[in-house]
Amino acid sequence: MLRPVALVLLLLAPLGASAVETLRIAIEDTGSEVRVSGKGLASGPDSEDADFTPIASGQALIRRKGERLEVNGTLVEGDSVRFRAGVSNDSAAPGTEPLKAGAAQVRGDVVVRAHHRNSLQLINVIPLEDYLAAVLGSEMPVSFPAEALKAQAVAARTYALQKKLDAYSNDFHLGSSVLHQVYGGVNREDPRTRAAVDATRGQVLTYELAPIExxxxxxxxxxxxxxFDALQRSLPYLRPVDCPCGKLPASRWTATLSDADIKAALRHPAQGLKVAARTRTNRVTRVTLGDGASMDGVELRRKLGYTRLKSLDFDLERTDRGYVFTGRGYGHGAGLCQWGAKALADKGREYREILSHYYPGAELQQLY
Ligand SMILES: [Zn+2]
Structure with a gap:
C-alpha cells in the first residue's frame, strides 16, 4: 500500500509546497517545434521555485535539437524548459496572464519537454485550486445551490489529488482527456464556482489516510x-445509498429505438432483446439478444450511446415502433449524485452532510 504513505509524506510537506498544490496536465504532443507566447513571458528550468529569465519579445520558438531543446535559437540546459507569464493586473482574474502554447490557451505554467522520437510534449502546470475553479462549471451546473457546488468542489479536488498520487513520479498526472474540461471550464469560469472552491480550499475526502476515489x-x-457493480472498484465508501433525486422528473427518461437503430448499433438483429440479470440496485448487468447470444450491460450502454441509454436502471418493452427503454438516472451511479446533492442542499443540508451521505465512512480532512 503505497498511497497512504505518499499522503503522509505530503501532509508533512511544508505548507505552500508545490508538491501538493499543483497539477501537471499533459495537453498536447506536437512535432519538433512549437511556439509559446504571453504577456511578460519568462523561461527557466522545470521547477516551481526556479529563477525565470524574461523573454523581451513575449514569444518563444522552441525547437528540438537531438535530446535537447533550443529556445529562440539558444540551446537550454536539460531536456525541458518551463514558461511562465507575468502577473495579471486584472483583479477579476488573479494569478498570471494566460499563456498560448501550440493550439492551447491556458493559465499557470507550461513545460515543453523532449518527448519520444523527435516530438515535443506540452504540460500545463496549474495550481490545483485554479484548476478546480476552471473545471467546476463543466462538472456541475453553476446554477446549483452553493452547498451542492461545495460538495462537488471537494469531490473534484479529491479525485484530482488521488490521480496525482497515483501518477506521482510521472511527468504528468492527468492525461489529455481532462484537457477538454479545462478548456470548457476556463471559458465558463464563474464567481459561483470560484466561491465554492475558495470555501473548501484544501479540503479532501480520505479513507485510511489516503484520498478516496x-x-x-x-x-x-x-x-x-x-x-464494484458500476466501475469494478470494490471500495467501502462506494456502497449503495438512498437518494432524493429519484423524486425529480429530471431523473426519468425514455428512449425509443427502432429495430434498425438497434441493429446498426449492436451489429446484431437482436430480435429478442431481453433483460437477463440486474444488480441489487436494479441496474441491468446482462441482456440476451434472442438467438442465444448475450451482452454485458456496460457494453450495451456504450454501443447504444451514453446519451440515448442514460443509465442501466431501465425497463424494456417491445412495441410496434421498436424497443422502448424507460429509465431512471443519468450516469454510472457510483459516489456523489449531483441532482441528489442539489435536492439535499435545497432541503438545507450542508456540503459536509452531503459528502458523508454519498461517501459513507470517508473523512473530510484539511490538507492545506
Ligand atoms: Zn441520486
Whole structure:
C-alpha cells in the first residue's frame, strides 16, 4: 500500500509546497517545434521555485535539437524548459496572464519537454485550486445551490489529488482527456464556482489516510450503485445509498429505438432483446439478444450511446415502433449524485452532510 504513505509524506510537506498544490496536465504532443507566447513571458528550468529569465519579445520558438531543446535559437540546459507569464493586473482574474502554447490557451505554467522520437510534449502546470475553479462549471451546473457546488468542489479536488498520487513520479498526472474540461471550464469560469472552491480550499475526502476515489455522476435515479457493480472498484465508501433525486422528473427518461437503430448499433438483429440479470440496485448487468447470444450491460450502454441509454436502471418493452427503454438516472451511479446533492442542499443540508451521505465512512480532512 503505497498511497497512504505518499499522503503522509505530503501532509508533512511544508505548507505552500508545490508538491501538493499543483497539477501537471499533459495537453498536447506536437512535432519538433512549437511556439509559446504571453504577456511578460519568462523561461527557466522545470521547477516551481526556479529563477525565470524574461523573454523581451513575449514569444518563444522552441525547437528540438537531438535530446535537447533550443529556445529562440539558444540551446537550454536539460531536456525541458518551463514558461511562465507575468502577473495579471486584472483583479477579476488573479494569478498570471494566460499563456498560448501550440493550439492551447491556458493559465499557470507550461513545460515543453523532449518527448519520444523527435516530438515535443506540452504540460500545463496549474495550481490545483485554479484548476478546480476552471473545471467546476463543466462538472456541475453553476446554477446549483452553493452547498451542492461545495460538495462537488471537494469531490473534484479529491479525485484530482488521488490521480496525482497515483501518477506521482510521472511527468504528468492527468492525461489529455481532462484537457477538454479545462478548456470548457476556463471559458465558463464563474464567481459561483470560484466561491465554492475558495470555501473548501484544501479540503479532501480520505479513507485510511489516503484520498478516496471520489467518483460522481449526474443522477442515480433513487439509489446509488456500488463501486464494484458500476466501475469494478470494490471500495467501502462506494456502497449503495438512498437518494432524493429519484423524486425529480429530471431523473426519468425514455428512449425509443427502432429495430434498425438497434441493429446498426449492436451489429446484431437482436430480435429478442431481453433483460437477463440486474444488480441489487436494479441496474441491468446482462441482456440476451434472442438467438442465444448475450451482452454485458456496460457494453450495451456504450454501443447504444451514453446519451440515448442514460443509465442501466431501465425497463424494456417491445412495441410496434421498436424497443422502448424507460429509465431512471443519468450516469454510472457510483459516489456523489449531483441532482441528489442539489435536492439535499435545497432541503438545507450542508456540503459536509452531503459528502458523508454519498461517501459513507470517508473523512473530510484539511490538507492545506
Ligand atoms: Zn441520486
Amino acid at each position: 471520489a467518483y460522481f455522476h449526474a443522477s442515480c435515479g433513487g439509489r446509488t450503485e456500488s463501486g
